[in-house]
Amino acid sequence: MAEATPAPRRPAGELEASVLAALWAADGPLTSAEVQGELGGRLARTTVTTILSRLHGKGAVSRTRAGRGFAYSPIHDSAGLTARRMRSELDKQDDRTTALARFVSELTTEDERLLRSLLDEAGPEGGAGGHLPGSGATS
Secondary structure, eight states, X not given: OOOOOOXXXXXXXXXXXXXXXXXXXXXXXXXXXXXXXXXXXXXXXXHHHHHHHHHHHTTSEEEEEETTEEEEEESSOHHHHHHHHHHHHHHTOSOHHHXXXXXXXXXXXXXXXXXXXXXXXXXXXXXXXXXXXXXXXXX
C-alpha cells in the first residue's frame, strides 16, 4: 500500500496574512464565518477562529461581541502592521545600536534615500513617538 504524501506546509504567517487581507478589504468588522466566506471557504471555521484569536492576542485585530462570538477589525493597515512588527523586533534587542546599524546596512540605495528623506522631514525630534510623515493613527 502506498503511503499518502502529506500536504505541503504553508509558509509561516500565510494564513494570518490571508485573514488580515480579508479584514482590510472589508467595510467593517467581520465574524469568523464571514472571514471564512471571504477566503472562499477553503479553511475550516475553527481554523479561522483560531487565527483571529491569535491575531487578537498579538494586538493586530480588535474584537467586539457579535451574538455568541466576536466580530474582528484590523487595528493597523498593512504598513502600520509592518512598522509595529519591526518595532517589536527592535524592542527585543539588547544592543539596539548594532541591530539598527545592521538593518540600515542591508537597505537598498533607494530605501536608504527614502529613510534619509523621512528623517530629514521629521526634523531633530521627529523620530521619537512615531512623528515621521505618514505615521498616522493607523500605523
